[in-house]
Amino acid sequence: MTVAFLGIDLAKNVFQLHGEDPDGTVVLQRRVRRDRLLTEVSALAPCIIAIEACAGAFYWQRQFEGAGHQVRIIAPQYVKPFVKRQKNDRNDAAAICRALKQPDMKFVPGKSLEQQDIQALHRGRQGLVNHRTALVSQMRGLLLDRGIAFAQSIRRARREIGALLDEGAPELSELFRSMLAQLYAALLALDHQITWFDREIEKVFQANETCQRLAKIRGVGPKTATAVIAAVGDGAEFSNGRHLAAWMGLVPRQHSSGNRNRLFGISKRGDRHLRTLLIHGARAVVRTSARRDDAQSNWIRDLQARRGAAKTIVAVANKNARVIFAMLQKGTEFRVA
Structure with missing residues (x-):
């Protein structure tokens, strides 16, 4: 029995395991109590484990990685479409394993x-x-x-x-x-x-030296900087700044079909607390831009005249998210445009 992909439905006391080999054949289905879970998983050859993002997910991620496995955390809304028939622990574990193997699946950044x-x-x-x-x-x-x-x-x-x-x-x-x-x-x-x-x-x-670098961005203070580090770490899970901004819910919600593109308010996905901090910081930047005469303030005033205050605040927050990604990836200081 070679388990290549393992889906685990996490719970408080009883956990459901669903393992498949490289060909997709089910080779393991087992219910395990909490005190036996790490022993059972450690006994398996190194494989890719998928778990849902929930309370305790990051703890188990560290434990499983310590046992030599690769761990992927998947948001519950991405697992739900793969649940077949009735909802129960066995079907949930199978759905997690099924979602893991999707080539375009997005995973939750891990946390230390x-x-x-x-x-x-x-x-x-x-x-x-x-x-x-x-x-x-x-x-x-x-x-x-x-x-x-x-x-x-x-x-x-x-x-x-x-x-x-x-x-x-x-x-x-x-x-x-x-x-x-x-x-x-x-x-x-x-x-x-x-x-x-x-x-x-x-x-x-x-x-934290990284937090102090991020705090040099207008609209980013100690609370926002530390919240960014807590949520995304070094940003390695994201492909670019727009990906990070979209993960924070700072991009328009879309409902398009055919040649008809329909955009609405921001999607409000991801970490609500972090998004709130960025929006509050951006609101302060927009409010003080009227008294400043630099490139960013001029851009803000022009945008506000064309699109209004609310959209300008979101645009500044989105831009700050992209700047944060660039600074995390490159390890550079903030440079005023």
Whole structure:
């Protein structure tokens, strides 16, 4: 039995293996428990293993590569068309193996343990930021029910709610003020936690020479630079800058047929957090271009006059993604046009 291609349907406790020889004949179908998976895979001759991108995929990638195998990670939406008949673990594993052998299949870039650590920092911080935004919205809504309104800014919320608690608004009952004080304390605690994550991301940024080079691009700061390294590493999985920009979802969504080409808004594929950071950075570049007189600012102003602010912001983000790819591939410094 020679297994050349092995599809593994990952799970928490029970894993399904589907192996085929070079001719495509099924030679292995087995269910394996978690504590036996690495032993079973290590016993096989070196082969190409395919797994779906999911929680734990990068951990298993490192384990299987340590056992001498080549590992390919496939996005779930690319596996789904190859599932035959009913959905179950056996059919899923077979579909993963089938997708692996497609000549034009696109694979998910692998991640080292360091990249996953940086990504965990960003995910932890974003979760706290989302929680803080929800908490502020909740407090604003509760106060609006009592006739007190203020702007949506989190900075304004800290100031206004703090003043209400210090001065004591007569229209607020004692019970409501006590409840509001608890929510306000939770807001301050979230601020403190987010600040800790910001400091840790800054430490990662200062320790990484590549991040510091990327941060010289207008619209790219420490958070964007570290997020890029966490998501794509050195960019070796991408063929060119446009490929990277498309992976980030910064290209138009297409629905064309025959001679009729139809383009819509951006596809929003890939890493949403990274795309959001690039868009926010591009928005700042567009906003400040009116006060600058360089080649990039002139290009931005001309584009904005012709296509509007929203498309200009996406164009700047797309361009920054391509510049990032070139710098990662060539190891060069950022050069102002």
